[in-house]
Amino acid sequence: MSKVQILDDLADSVINGDAEKAAGTSRKALRTGVDPFKAISEGLMKGMAKVGEDFSKLKVYLPEVMMAAEAMNAALAILEPAALKKGGKSVKKGKVVIGTIYGDIHDIGKNIVAMLLRANGFEVHDLGREVPVDALINKAEETKSDIIAASTLLSTSMPYMEDLLALLKEKGVRKKYIVMVGGGPVTREWAAQIGADGYGDDGDEAVKAAQELLRKVKAR
Amino acid sequence: MRSYRLDEVTKRAFEGPYMEERDFDMKLMKRTRELVKEHDLRFNPEELVTLDDSMADDAWEAGMKLFLELGFYCQTTKRCIKFEEWEVKKVLNSLSTSLTLGAGKDAVKMEMRRIEDPTSPVIHAGPTGTLCTEGDVYVKTLRSYAQEAVIDSVGAGTLATIDGFKIRKGTPQEFRAARMLGRWARQAISEAGRPGMHINDIAIVSPEAKICALDPVNGIRPTDGLLVSQMIELKTSFAHLALIEHMLSYGCFVGNLMTPILGGYSGGPEGTAIVNIAEHIAGAVCYNANYHYLSLTNVRNLNGTDRAGLWTISIEGQAFARNSDMMSIYDCYCAAGPGTDVLLREAAAGGVASSVSGLHLMGCGSCGGKLLDHSTGLEARLLKEMALAATGMRREDANEFLNTWVPQYEKWLDVTKAPKGKTFQELYDLGSAKPKKEWQKKYDEIVGELTELGIEIR
Known part of the structure; x- marks a missing residue:
C-alpha cells in the first residue's frame, strides 16, 4: 500500500x-x-x-x-x-477554554464547537455550562490558553458575554486572549459590537475563525 | 388540582437509574440510530406529508420505545425518570380531547385533530421567543396579532430590556419582566377588544420567574397558559417540575415546550421525529401537559420550514393523530423576517403541512429569533389562513401544493442568505397596530399567487 x-x-x-x-x-x-x-x-x-x-x-x-x-x-x-x-513538540494548534456562559444550561452548541475544535487539533478545556465569567478567565490564565470561547442560546445570557470582555479589560489581560462568542441569539454584528474577536454561524465556521485568528496572532 | 402523579415523578427522579448527562446523550444518540433502522423510517424529500400510515405508526412505536427505555432525564439528580408501559398508556388513555382556551365571548375550543381533519386548527400566535422592545411597542406587537380575527391566542414574546435594564436570568429585573409581560399581554388583548382571549405564554427563562406572571386580575389567568420547557433532548429539572406544581394548583394550562434539534443528537429527520415523539410522551406523563409545542429547530438555520423540517413535523402529527389524543402545536419557526415574501412563503407551507397532518399551530418565529422586533401579526394571519385552507385537504393534494411551493423559497433558508426583512415599527402603523401598505401589499401578492394555485383563503 x-x-x-x-x-x-x-x-x-x-x-x-x-x-x-x-x-x-x-x-x-x-x-x-x-x-x-x-x-x-x-x-x-x-x-x-x-x-x-x-x-x-x-x-x-x-x-x-x-x-x-x-x-x-x-x-x-x-x-x-x-x-x-x-x-519534540506538541502537534496541538492552540489552547481553548470554552463554556456555555452564566445563566444558560443549553450546551449542545458549545459541545459541537468543542468537539470540532478538538478534532481539528486544539487542546480544549470545556468548563461545561452556566460558567461564570471569572471562571473562564481563571481557567485561561491557569492553562495559558490562546482562546476564550463562550456560547449561549439565551438572550438573557448575552450580557454576560459583554461582562467577559469588560472583566478581561479590568484585569488588564484582554490582549492576551482571542475572545470568540456564538450561539442561537448571537449575531456576527453583535459580536463585533461588543468587541469580540471571532464568531461563527456554525461549528465549522467557528473552527475556521479560531484557526485564522490564531494564525494572525502567531504571525505578529 | 393537586397532581399525585407529580409526586411520583419526583420520587422517580430520586430513585431512577443514575447516569452522567453526557452518557445519556450518547445513549439517546445511539439508540435513536438503531430505532431508525429497526423501523425502517425514511425521509422522502418529494413526499413531505407521508402517505404511509404504517410509517407514522412505526415512528410512534419507536418514540414510545425510546421513552420507556431511556426515561426522562432529570438534570438536578442526574437520574432517569422511568415509567412502565402500562403506566404510560393509562395516562395517554386519560387525555382530554377538547379544551376551552380563554374566557367568555373570546374563548375558543381546541380539539384533538386527526389526519385530513375538516375541523379548524387553533393558532397560538405571537413573537414566539423573538426579542421585542419593552412597553408600548410590545403591547402594539401583541395587539397586531390579537386584532387578526383568525388568531385565537397570543403571547410568547421575549423582552430585550425592562425599564432600560438588560434582562439577565435570575435577577430582580427578570422577575419584573415576567410580571410586565403578563400585564402587557392582557393590555394588548383588551385594546384589541378581545379581553377574554387566551394568553399562551410569557417567554421568560427562569421557571421561578414565570410564576410572577400568574395573576388572576392583571396577568396570566387560569383560562390562560404557560409553557414549561424541556431541555435538549428529553431532559427536565426540578425547577421546571416545581413550576408545573404551582401551575396545576393555580389551574392554568400547561404547555409542554420542546425544541428538538434537527441535525443534533437525534440525527436527521427520522431520528428527530422519534426523539420528539418520546418528548411528547414525557410531557404528557411527567408534565401533565394539556398541549404540546413542537418547536422544531434546524441545527444550522434555526428554522422548521425546510423539506426535512416539514417532513418531520408531518410524520409526528400523523403519528399522534393515529395513535393518541395528544394535542400538538407546530411552532412555525421561519428563517426569513417580516416584510419579505420568503417569510410568507415559509408560513404558507408550514400551515398546510401541519394542518393536514392533524396539528394545531403557533407562529411565526423569524430570523432564528435573533433580531429585535422582527415579528408581526400578518405572517401569523397567513399561517392560520393556510391551515384553514388545508382543513379536509387530502394528503396527496397537500404534497402537490408543497412540491410546487417549497422550491420557491428553499434556496433562501440558509442562515447566511435568509432575508432579514424589517422591524415591527417599520412595517406597522404604531397608532392603529395595523400593517402599512408595503407589508400589506406583499401579503396581498402572496395571497394572489396562492389563489392562482387554487388555494381558497377564507
Missing part, C-alpha cells in the same frame, strides 16, 4: 466514523514510515475538514460528526505520541 493510499485511508476512516479502521491504519502508517505529522495533517485533518464542511451543509448530522471525532481520537492516540517523539 502506497503512502498516499494510507493518507487517503486515514481520511476515509474519519469521514466514515470508523474508529477501528482509523487505529489500524495509523499503526500501518507508522510501520510503513509515514511521517506521523503528515498522517495527522494530510490524513486525519483532511477527513475531519470534510466532515465539518458536510455538517455545515447538513449533508451529515451530529451523530456522524461525533463518530468521526471518535475515529479521529482513536488515531491520534497512536499518531500523536509518535509525532511528539519525532518532532
Whole structure:
C-alpha cells in the first residue's frame, strides 16, 4: 500500500466514523514510515475538514460528526505520541477554554464547537455550562490558553458575554486572549459590537475563525 | 388540582437509574440510530406529508420505545425518570380531547385533530421567543396579532430590556419582566377588544420567574397558559417540575415546550421525529401537559420550514393523530423576517403541512429569533389562513401544493442568505397596530399567487 493510499485511508476512516479502521491504519502508517505529522495533517485533518464542511451543509448530522471525532481520537492516540517523539513538540494548534456562559444550561452548541475544535487539533478545556465569567478567565490564565470561547442560546445570557470582555479589560489581560462568542441569539454584528474577536454561524465556521485568528496572532 | 402523579415523578427522579448527562446523550444518540433502522423510517424529500400510515405508526412505536427505555432525564439528580408501559398508556388513555382556551365571548375550543381533519386548527400566535422592545411597542406587537380575527391566542414574546435594564436570568429585573409581560399581554388583548382571549405564554427563562406572571386580575389567568420547557433532548429539572406544581394548583394550562434539534443528537429527520415523539410522551406523563409545542429547530438555520423540517413535523402529527389524543402545536419557526415574501412563503407551507397532518399551530418565529422586533401579526394571519385552507385537504393534494411551493423559497433558508426583512415599527402603523401598505401589499401578492394555485383563503 502506497503512502498516499494510507493518507487517503486515514481520511476515509474519519469521514466514515470508523474508529477501528482509523487505529489500524495509523499503526500501518507508522510501520510503513509515514511521517506521523503528515498522517495527522494530510490524513486525519483532511477527513475531519470534510466532515465539518458536510455538517455545515447538513449533508451529515451530529451523530456522524461525533463518530468521526471518535475515529479521529482513536488515531491520534497512536499518531500523536509518535509525532511528539519525532518532532519534540506538541502537534496541538492552540489552547481553548470554552463554556456555555452564566445563566444558560443549553450546551449542545458549545459541545459541537468543542468537539470540532478538538478534532481539528486544539487542546480544549470545556468548563461545561452556566460558567461564570471569572471562571473562564481563571481557567485561561491557569492553562495559558490562546482562546476564550463562550456560547449561549439565551438572550438573557448575552450580557454576560459583554461582562467577559469588560472583566478581561479590568484585569488588564484582554490582549492576551482571542475572545470568540456564538450561539442561537448571537449575531456576527453583535459580536463585533461588543468587541469580540471571532464568531461563527456554525461549528465549522467557528473552527475556521479560531484557526485564522490564531494564525494572525502567531504571525505578529 | 393537586397532581399525585407529580409526586411520583419526583420520587422517580430520586430513585431512577443514575447516569452522567453526557452518557445519556450518547445513549439517546445511539439508540435513536438503531430505532431508525429497526423501523425502517425514511425521509422522502418529494413526499413531505407521508402517505404511509404504517410509517407514522412505526415512528410512534419507536418514540414510545425510546421513552420507556431511556426515561426522562432529570438534570438536578442526574437520574432517569422511568415509567412502565402500562403506566404510560393509562395516562395517554386519560387525555382530554377538547379544551376551552380563554374566557367568555373570546374563548375558543381546541380539539384533538386527526389526519385530513375538516375541523379548524387553533393558532397560538405571537413573537414566539423573538426579542421585542419593552412597553408600548410590545403591547402594539401583541395587539397586531390579537386584532387578526383568525388568531385565537397570543403571547410568547421575549423582552430585550425592562425599564432600560438588560434582562439577565435570575435577577430582580427578570422577575419584573415576567410580571410586565403578563400585564402587557392582557393590555394588548383588551385594546384589541378581545379581553377574554387566551394568553399562551410569557417567554421568560427562569421557571421561578414565570410564576410572577400568574395573576388572576392583571396577568396570566387560569383560562390562560404557560409553557414549561424541556431541555435538549428529553431532559427536565426540578425547577421546571416545581413550576408545573404551582401551575396545576393555580389551574392554568400547561404547555409542554420542546425544541428538538434537527441535525443534533437525534440525527436527521427520522431520528428527530422519534426523539420528539418520546418528548411528547414525557410531557404528557411527567408534565401533565394539556398541549404540546413542537418547536422544531434546524441545527444550522434555526428554522422548521425546510423539506426535512416539514417532513418531520408531518410524520409526528400523523403519528399522534393515529395513535393518541395528544394535542400538538407546530411552532412555525421561519428563517426569513417580516416584510419579505420568503417569510410568507415559509408560513404558507408550514400551515398546510401541519394542518393536514392533524396539528394545531403557533407562529411565526423569524430570523432564528435573533433580531429585535422582527415579528408581526400578518405572517401569523397567513399561517392560520393556510391551515384553514388545508382543513379536509387530502394528503396527496397537500404534497402537490408543497412540491410546487417549497422550491420557491428553499434556496433562501440558509442562515447566511435568509432575508432579514424589517422591524415591527417599520412595517406597522404604531397608532392603529395595523400593517402599512408595503407589508400589506406583499401579503396581498402572496395571497394572489396562492389563489392562482387554487388555494381558497377564507
